Amino acid sequence: HVHSQYSLLDGMCRIPHLVARARELGMDSLAITDHGVMYGAIEFYLAAKEAGLKPIIGCEVYLAPNSHFSRDASDKNNYHLILLAKNQTGYRNLIQLVTKAHLEGFYYKPRVDKELLEQYHQGLIALSGCIVGEVPRLILEGRLEEAKEAALWYKQTFGDFYLEIQRHPIAELEQINQDLISMSRELDIPLVATNDVHYINQEDASSHDLLLCIGTNSSIYDEKRIKMAGDFYYLKSPQEMAELYQDIPQALENTERIADMC
Numbered sequence: 001h002v003h004s005q006y007s008l009l010d011g012m013c014r015i016p017h018l019v020a021r022a023r024e025l026g027m028d029s030l031a032i033t034d035h036g037v038m039y040g041a042i043e044f045y046l047a048a049k050e051a052g053l054k055p056i057i058g059c060e061v062y063l064a065p066n067s068h069f070s071r072d073a074s075d076k077n078n079y080h081l082i083l084l085a086k087n088q089t090g091y092r093n094l095i096q097l098v099t100k101a102h103l104e105g106f107y108y109k110p111r112v113d114k115e116l117l118e119q120y121h122q123g124l125i126a127l128s129g130c131i132v133g134e135v136p137r138l139i140l141e142g143r144l145e146e147a148k149e150a151a152l153w154y155k156q157t158f159g160d161f162y163l164e165i166q167r168h169p170i171a172e173l174e175q176i177n178q179d180l181i182s183m184s185r186e187l188d189i190p191l192v193a194t195n196d197v198h199y200i201n202q203e204d205a206s207s208h209d210l211l212l213c214i215g216t217n218s219s220i221y222d223e224k225r226i227k228m229a230g231d232f233y234y235l236k237s238p239q240e241m242a243e244l245y246q247d248i249p250q251a252l253e254n255t256e257r258i259a260d261m262c
Contacts, residue, residue, distance in 0.1 A: 001060070001082060001130070001164070001194040002032055002235070006040035009215030012199040012208045015040060018235070019047045021200050025237045029259040031056035033082050036110040038098050056262045058084035059094055061101065061112050063134065068105030068113040076108055079134040081117075081154075082127035082164065082194075086262050090123025118157055125160040125258055128180070130196055131172060135163065139179045140172055148183060155189055160261065162192035165251050167244040170229050181248065192258065193241060193251035198233040205231035 003011025004018060011034065022030045030053050032044045041057050048055035062078040064070070085091040097120050101110035128135045128151070135154075138147035154161040163180045166173060184191045199208045209227060210220060218225035236244075245252050 001127070001166070002030065002197040003060075004032055004034055004040045004044065006037055007035040007060075007198075008037075009211060010035060010198065012204060012211055013197065013235070014200075015044050015047050017200055019044075019051045019053060021235055022053060023051050025235070027053065027238065029054035029056060029262075031058050031084055033058040033060045033084070035060050035080075036062050036098070036101060038095065054259060054262070056084055056259060057091060057094070058082060059098055060129065061097060062109040063117075064105060064107075064111040064113045065134075066113070068101065068111045068116060071107045078109055078111055078132075079137060080129040080132045081134070082129055084125040084127070084258065084262060086123050086125055086160070088123070090125075093120035093123055096120045114153070114157075121157050124158060125162070125261065126154050126158040127162045127164045127192055127194065128154070129164060130166060131170075131176065133164070135183075136176045136180070139176050144179065147179070148187060151183060151187055151189055155187070160258075162190050162254060162258070164194050165191050165245070165248065166194055166196055168196065168229065168232050190254050191248060191251040192254040193245045193248070194255075195236050195241065196233055197235050198228070200235050202231055202234045204234065208233070 004013045004015055005011055030048060032040055034040055038059055045055045061081050061083055063081050064078055083094055085094050097112050097116055100116055101112045105111035134150050135147050138150060163184050165177050213220050216226050
């Protein structure tokens, strides 16, 4: 769940530095999942290959709750969904989805809808996303049965569907994670550990804060502005991740399983 500088005014990871840091941390594969776009895919692919890392090309798409053609006030709210290309077919389908999101579905953001996902699902692995994913959002709103229905729809559509567990110290996430873990058992949908990465090192958090101010046209002195919940959106080491997920080791094992599938 990694945002490069191509997640404009939101991600701050420059690709050469990102790849070098992953290598330094002893990783053997790395995914890129920019918001709604694939501008960084080729640059990332070449840089990762050169560094001896397996590049996994993905995208955090914006999913319209209704049709990607509809444009009224309620359509400003989208869900997020992580898609990763398993193979050439998946890569081509991801390109189709991102292209249609821009040319047909653009309303504040480039959006796809479930009909498009059904059409272009082959070769793609789906992860349930961050707090703004459909399943987590429904859990947060107390609509547990609908969350389960949504999870089953993704499982049925993609086959390879994972419930994403992010362990950032945020109260809502803790609540969501408890339900995701029990949902995983009940619906037989595997968990995967991810870390929402917006910058490379922990000390980059304050620079990233400035970037968000530029993106939201607000002052750094404005207390009410949009800001990240803390300085934990950096590329964590395997050791840090192992510590965070020691109670659900299968979520970490599944990151390797996904990497092997791609």
